[in-house]
Amino acid sequence: MRDRLCSKVACAREAVATLTFDYGDQMAAVGPLGGLDDPHAHDLCAIHTERLSVPKGWVVVRHETLRA
Numbered sequence: 001m002r003d004r005l006c007s008k009v010a011c012a013r014e015a016v017a018t019l020t021f022d023y024g025d026q027m028a029a030v031g032p033l034g035g036l037d038d039p040h041a042h043d044l045c046a047i048h049t050e051r052l053s054v055p056k057g058w059v060v061v062r063h064e065t066l067r068a
Contacts, residue, residue, distance in 0.1 A: 004037065006045035015043030028054045031063035
């Protein structure tokens with residue numbers, strides 16, 4: 001299985017999260033790396049997941065997995 005890389009230009013780090021947008025609700029959702037390589041989603045490395053910024057007025061929803 002091929003590792004998925006961060007979608008950011010010139011970033012060669014391994015992706016750890018998936019970002020999707022809902023333009024109608026002005027919302028960005030970040031969660032664990034999606035199971036499928038969805039052309040409408042953006043895979044991000046840990047650094048770009050932390051640095052994520054969205055347009056003013058938008059909401060970011062972060063779904064994090066529970067750790068034992």
